[in-house]
Amino acid sequence: MRKFLAKNAPGYVFLSPWLIGFLFLALGPILVSLYLSFTKYDMIGDPRWVGLSQYEYMFTKDKRFWKSLQVTFTYVILAVPARLAFALMIAMVLDKGIRAIGIYRALYYLPSILGASIAIAILWRQIFNIDGVVNAFLSMFGIQGPNWIANPDTSLYTLVVLAMWQFGSPMLIFLAGLRGISPELYEAAEIDAASKPRQFFAITLPLLAPVIFFNIILQTIEAFKTFSSAFIISNGDGSPADSLLFFTIYLFNEAFKFFRMGYASALAWTLLVIIGAFTALSFFASKYWVHYENEKD
Amino acid sequence: MSGLSLKGISKSYGTVEVIENLNLDVHSGEFLVLVGPSGCGKSTLLRMIAGLEEISDGTISIGDRIVNDLPASQRNLSMVFQSYALYPHMDVRKNLAFGLTNLKMPKAEINRRVQQASDILQIGELLGRKPRQLSGGQKQRVAIGRAIVREPELFLFDEPLSNLDAELRVQMRVELASLYNRLGTTMIYVTHDQVEAMTMATRIVVLRAGKIEQVGTPYELYNNPQNLFVAGFIGSPKINTLPATASSNESGLQINITNIGKFSYVDLATTTPNISVCIRPESFKINQTAELNLDVEIILVEYLGSEIFLHVKIATGQTLMVQASGKSNYKLGEKISISANPQDCHYFDADGQRIQAKNA
Numbered sequence: 001m002r003k004f005l006a007k008n009a010p011g012y013v014f015l016s017p018w019l020i021g022f023l024f025l026a027l028g029p030i031l032v033s034l035y036l037s038f039t040k041y042d043m044i045g046d047p048r049w050v051g052l053s054q055y056e057y058m059f060t061k062d063k064r065f066w067k068s069l070q071v072t073f074t075y076v077i078l079a080v081p082a083r084l085a086f087a088l089m090i091a092m093v094l095d096k097g098i099r100a101i102g103i104y105r106a107l108y109y110l111p112s113i114l115g116a117s118i119a120i121a122i123l124w125r126q127i128f129n130i131d132g133v134v135n136a137f138l139s140m141f142g143i144q145g146p147n148w149i150a151n152p153d154t155s156l157y158t159l160v161v162l163a164m165w166q167f168g169s170p171m172l173i174f175l176a177g178l179r180g181i182s183p184e185l186y187e188a189a190e191i192d193a194a195s196k197p198r199q200f201f202a203i204t205l206p207l208l209a210p211v212i213f214f215n216i217i218l219q220t221i222e223a224f225k226t227f228s229s230a231f232i233i234s235n236g237d238g239s240p241a242d243s244l245l246f247f248t249i250y251l252f253n254e255a256f257k258f259f260r261m262g263y264a265s266a267l268a269w270t271l272l273v274i275i276g277a278f279t280a281l282s283f284f285a286s287k288y289w290v291h292y293e294n295e296k297d
Numbered sequence: 298m299s300g301l302s303l304k305g306i307s308k309s310y311g312t313v314e315v316i317e318n319l320n321l322d323v324h325s326g327e328f329l330v331l332v333g334p335s336g337c338g339k340s341t342l343l344r345m346i347a348g349l350e351e352i353s354d355g356t357i358s359i360g361d362r363i364v365n366d367l368p369a370s371q372r373n374l375s376m377v378f379q380s381y382a383l384y385p386h387m388d389v390r391k392n393l394a395f396g397l398t399n400l401k402m403p404k405a406e407i408n409r410r411v412q413q414a415s416d417i418l419q420i421g422e423l424l425g426r427k428p429r430q431l432s433g434g435q436k437q438r439v440a441i442g443r444a445i446v447r448e449p450e451l452f453l454f455d456e457p458l459s460n461l462d463a464e465l466r467v468q469m470r471v472e473l474a475s476l477y478n479r480l481g482t483t484m485i486y487v488t489h490d491q492v493e494a495m496t497m498a499t500r501i502v503v504l505r506a507g508k509i510e511q512v513g514t515p516y517e518l519y520n521n522p523q524n525l526f527v528a529g530f531i532g533s534p535k536i537n538t539l540p541a542t543a544s545s546n547e548s549g550l551q552i553n554i555t556n557i558g559k560f561s562y563v564d565l566a567t568t569t570p571n572i573s574v575c576i577r578p579e580s581f582k583i584n585q586t587a588e589l590n591l592d593v594e595i596i597l598v599e600y601l602g603s604e605i606f607l608h609v610k611i612a613t614g615q616t617l618m619v620q621a622s623g624k625s626n627y628k629l630g631e632k633i634s635i636s637a638n639p640q641d642c643h644y645f646d647a648d649g650q651r652i653q654a655k656n657a
Binding site for chain 2: 291
């Protein structure tokens with residue numbers, strides 16, 4: 001034991017800020033929320049044990065739960081590929097030798113720093129309002145655009161566009177990945193008569209697969225957890241007509257508007273299971289399409 | 298099978314001129330080696346031939362086609378890269394077939410060529426493996442296989458053996474030479490290793506700072522170097538160089554090696570007083586007298602089995618290299634005398650250009 005401590009103590013000392021924070025600030029609430037998910041709890045009285053009944057209600061009777069799942073999944077399915085495709089496109093442009101590339105990288109990354117902020121969500125409202133920038137632009141061509149955010153048919157897509165605009169962090173990861181591909185492979189492909197699209201699909205994409213996989217996992221989890229921008233744009237209640245009723249917004253309202261803390265906890269654990277299942281599935285599927293160069297067989 | 302012609306080739310990066318007005322004819326079916334120190338422009342030249350690098354000026358022709366504006370894929374050549382550049386996510390078969398697939402070749406023909414290349418290079422059992430599962434030598438074979446399947450007019454090799462260990466390098470050298478004998482296709486091979494150049498080439502081009510110093514067969518380059526640079530670059534161990542002065546007298550040319558001694562060489566004609574006398578290590582005779590005699594002390598003995606390299610110090614403090622038979626026995630600190638015949642020496646003027654003997 002003494003030997004173990006002497007050997008590992010410095011490691012644990014350095015880990016301790018995170019470890020203490022996790023144990024007291026995260027693990028406790030996590031376990032409590034698991035317990036609460038089996039209770040009815042309004043934050044005033046004591047939690048009342050109801051077993052699995054809340055989960056049963058959620059899956060069998062709660063239409064808004066299913067609506068929130070539909071909104072969230074639609075968003076994930078649209079926003080993640082859109083953001084990643086856009087990020088990859090910009091990364092490929094920035095991967096070329098352009099003068100003052102550092103400035104461009106910083107500029108392109110900026111929306112991602114600002115993107116999660118309330119200010120940007122408010123700005124987004126202005127852009128897509130009935131008299132916003134988008135409609136002003138369309139009116140130049142004689143097109144009268146709808147009120148994008150107030151229209152349940154289009155509101156979700158404005159958020160997808162916002163997600164695309166926040167391409168900075170996957171873009172940087174893609175850029176690092178692209179830098180890792182040997183230029184000689186492209187030269188060999190050039191001599192091997194591979195066209196540029198063929199080079200992209202036969203060389204770039206397969207070699208970028210680990211990075212794409214990493215970005216898919218990261219961005220999908222992020223997308224499932226989308227909250228602040230949707231909260232601001234939907235006035236905090238998922239409107240119009242629940243078209244922006246993201247899972248997280250539904251959960252937030254159940255917890256802090258209707259004080260159904262037990263049910264909100266059950267929702268939170270359901271989201272965790274969904275994200276966990278998606279991640280596990282992705283890892284399972286990855287062995288069929290992700291190639292690791294240094295992998296030993 | 299085609300030759301290659303380079304006329305007035307130049308390459309600049311901004312104001313830096315890497316290759317300057319280079320002219321070279323590569324004969325059809327020859328194994329031409331471009332050799333030179335790092336930064337001499339040999340790889341750039343090869344990449345320009347390949348079409349991977351644009352030329353700033355001049356004309357490149359393969360056979361009778363000017364290929365200046367043709368992309369690499371349409372020059373009908375193959376290239377083996379220093380890093381092999383195998384596609385890491387494809388197995389060996391796909392690596393070999395990739396170029397042929399891009400050319401939309403019929404599947405049966407692709408299979409035939411892949412099979413043929415794998416037979417030639419004995420990589421049949423590796424076809425299902427990924428590059429990461431191959432050793433350095435196997436990767437090299439696959440890279441060569443990828444070049445062979447195209448059945449090109451021209452093979453380009455960019456230092457293909459430099460990532461291999463010494464033993465494998467020697468083995469691959471032999472294999473490449475026999476591959477050349479078998480295919481008979483024009484090959485241009487870049488290396489900084491003059492042993493590779495000497496052992497494989499039908500002709501060698503020695504480059505320095507983007508200019509051709511000499512073009513010739515390995516024999517010509519070794520025995521008749523046209524300048525001091527080529528004399529120093531070709532040959533291992535390096536040629537010995539002694540500063541000297543030359544003056545004419547009644548018995549011919551009198552050569553005075555600075556602080557060492559004089560000898561005459563009737564066949565040599567020069568008007569420049571300051572010259573360099575170069576002697577290959579194997580041209581020295583030990584403990585025998587000749588026109589040029591030096592008393593030396595052995596400061597290092599390198600025993601190689603079949604031969605011995607003696608590092609010896611002369612009176613001026615300069616170190617020379619002397620080659621002796623492996624059967625001889627020399628000791629550190631031993632004082633010996635070495636000698637050379639004037640006709641076995643190479644002479645260069647103050648500008649480093651060869652001074653030809655009259656009867657040469």
